[in-house]
Amino acid sequence: MRRMPNDTIMVSVGDQQFVTAFGDPGLPIDGHGGNDTMIATVVAANGTLTLVGDDAALQGRSHAGNDLLLATVDGFANYALVDGDAQTMSDHAKGGNDTIRVDASGTTYVSLYLAGDAESTMAGAAAGGNDLITAELGSRAYGAFSGDAGYAMSADALGGNDIICVTQAGTYGGAQISGDALATMSGNVHGGNDILIYTVGADARSGGASLMGDTGYMSDNASGGDDVLIAAVQGNPDSTSIVLIGDASNMSGSAHGGNDILWGSQRGDWLYGDANSYAPSAAGSITGGRDLLNGGGGNDQLWGGPNSDLFVFNGGSGEDVINDFDQGNKAVGSTAPEHDVIDVRDYGFAGWAELKSLISDDGSGNAVIHLTANDKITLDGIHAADLQAGDFIV
Numbered sequence: 001m002r003r004m005p006n007d008t009i010m011v012s013v014g015d016q017q018f019v020t021a022f023g024d025p026g027l028p029i030d031g032h033g034g035n036d037t038m039i040a041t042v043v044a045a046n047g048t049l050t051l052v053g054d055d056a057a058l059q060g061r062s063h064a065g066n067d068l069l070l071a072t073v074d075g076f077a078n079y080a081l082v083d084g085d086a087q088t089m090s091d092h093a094k095g096g097n098d099t100i101r102v103d104a105s106g107t108t109y110v111s112l113y114l115a116g117d118a119e120s121t122m123a124g125a126a127a128g129g130n131d132l133i134t135a136e137l138g139s140r141a142y143g144a145f146s147g148d149a150g151y152a153m154s155a156d157a158l159g160g161n162d163i164i165c166v167t168q169a170g171t172y173g174g175a176q177i178s179g180d181a182l183a184t185m186s187g188n189v190h191g192g193n194d195i196l197i198y199t200v201g202a203d204a205r206s207g208g209a210s211l212m213g214d215t216g217y218m219s220d221n222a223s224g225g226d227d228v229l230i231a232a233v234q235g236n237p238d239s240t241s242i243v244l245i246g247d248a249s250n251m252s253g254s255a256h257g258g259n260d261i262l263w264g265s266q267r268g269d270w271l272y273g274d275a276n277s278y279a280p281s282a283a284g285s286i287t288g289g290r291d292l293l294n295g296g297g298g299n300d301q302l303w304g305g306p307n308s309d310l311f312v313f314n315g316g317s318g319e320d321v322i323n324d325f326d327q328g329n330k331a332v333g334s335t336a337p338e339h340d341v342i343d344v345r346d347y348g349f350a351g352w353a354e355l356k357s358l359i360s361d362d363g364s365g366n367a368v369i370h371l372t373a374n375d376k377i378t379l380d381g382i383h384a385a386d387l388q389a390g391d392f393i394v
Contacts, residue, residue: 004034004065011040013047013078020050023067033085033096035063040071040080048079048215052119058086058093064117064129066096073104079111080104083119083150084131090122094130095148095160105169107138113141115150115182116162122149122181127190128160139170146182147194153181153215159192159225166209169201173206178215179227184216185248191225191258198242202235210243213260218248218275224258224289231265231296240265245272246291246305249384252279255377257289257305268298268318273328274305284334306332309337314346317375325379343393347371352389359384 004024013019023036033054041067042049053067064085073080084098095117104110113119116131128148137143144150146349147162157182178183179194191214192291200207213227224247231242246260257274264271273291280286294313295302300320302311306328312321324331349355358370367384369377379387 002028003032005036006036009039013040013049014045015044015160016050017044022052022055024054024065027058027062029060030062032063033065035065037068038047038070038216040077042071042073042080044078045074046078047074047075049081051082052086053084053096053098056085056087058089058126059091060093061091062093064094064096064371067098069098069100070285071102073102073110074106076107077109077251078107080284081113081119083115083117084129085117085236087119088121089118089126090124091126092124095127097129097132100131100239102135104138104141105136105209108140110138110141112137112141112143113150114145116160121151122153123155125156125158127158128149128162131162132158133164135174136169137175139172140171141170144182145175145177147179147192149181151182152184152186153189155187155189157189159190161192161194163195165197167199167201168204168207171203171205173204176210178212179225181215183215183281184217184219185222186219187222188220189222191215191223193225193227197227197230197232200233200235200237200240201333203307204235204237206237206239207233208241210245212245212249212260213247215248217223217252218255219252221254223256224248226258226260226289229261231269233265235329240267242269244269245276246289247274249275251275251280251286252276253281254285256287257326259289259291261292263294264296264298264300266297268300269295270301270304271295272305273309276303278331280332283321284332284336286332288328304328304340306334306338310341310343312343313371313375313377315375319373319376321378321380325378325382326380340391341393342377342391344371349394351394352392355392355394359387
């Protein structure tokens with residue numbers, strides 16, 4: 001296997017320039033990429049930067065190097081596309097363990113597209129590396145971030161175990177973050193065990209993001225990894241819109257969800273343990289993971305999804321709603337019993353008897369758990385009389 005040298009490549013982008021750089025151009029099929037360092041500076045208006053850690057395509061049994069890709073972006077209306085390994089990966093190609101760092105905190109109207117492995121697609125038995133992606137967005141910015149593929153993973157592709165950390169540092173912005181493929185996972189694809197962290201910075205006036213542990217649409221026999229999704233708000237913005245989804249926005253066919261951990265911010269968030277919509281090929285063909293959901297502060301909307309899930313509430317949790325307590329399997333047409341559990345240990349109740357005395361039905365017949373004067377949990381479609389000691393950890 002031919003091994004490419006370890007290179008240091010430096011590029012700069014000016015006004016209205018298009019600059020593309022590859023770490024290992026001409027990497028042969030079955031070759032091994034070098035461990036390259038690529039450093040880019042964009043000080044421009046309407047500039048476009050493309051950095052690729054290895055080559056345009058990885059095929060055969062090519063193995064990408066462990067690359068370091070650094071970019072500083074400043075100016076107005078710039079685009080930056082950074083791929084840890086290639087633009088496409090197929091066959092038995094394997095991605096490297098790459099580090100991608102992009103600072104665009106000083107920009108206005110920047111667009112970032114960062115992928116740990118392939119900019120577009122991973123097919124065949126291609127496997128992603130274990131990548132670290134960190135980015136800071138400026139004002140009126142948008143970013144799309146994926147641990148493995150910037151668009152789709154198909155056939156028997158395998159996602160790496162990636163970490164993605166995105167901060168909205170400017171006044172306004174939004175992001176889409178996926179642990180594996182940004183858009184779709186199909187066939188027998190298996191997602192990695194990823195960690196996704198989104199932060200609304202102290203100076204932001206608004207922030208919005210959708211975090212998906214694996215992908216946007218998961219179909220066929222694709223399986224999600226065991227992911228951790230975390231959202232944080234450092235200041236007091238006028239508004240936020242944060243959605244955390246353990247596996248995929250939509251799961252269809254016989255897709256399988258992973259065992260995920262979702263931790264919301266201090267504001268009102270929407271948390272889905274598996275997906276927010278389902279299209280099973282047969283009743284119960286989709287399976288969900290055993291997920292842990294903690295909305296954090298604020299008034300949160302929570303869906304555990306199929307399978308038995310754990311809902312955790314800490315002091316100051318706000319007025320939250322669990323929309324599918326013990327009802328998640330219905331969404332996939334399954335009649336299998338499930339047993340969701342609510343953990344309220346942080347509130348210091350003496351036991352079930354004390355907690356039970358604080359549960360009553362609202363005007364619509366939904367059970368409401370009054371934790372404090374300001375914190376309560378509403379269980380949509382569940383009556384107070386339906387609840388037992390085993391439904392809680394006290």
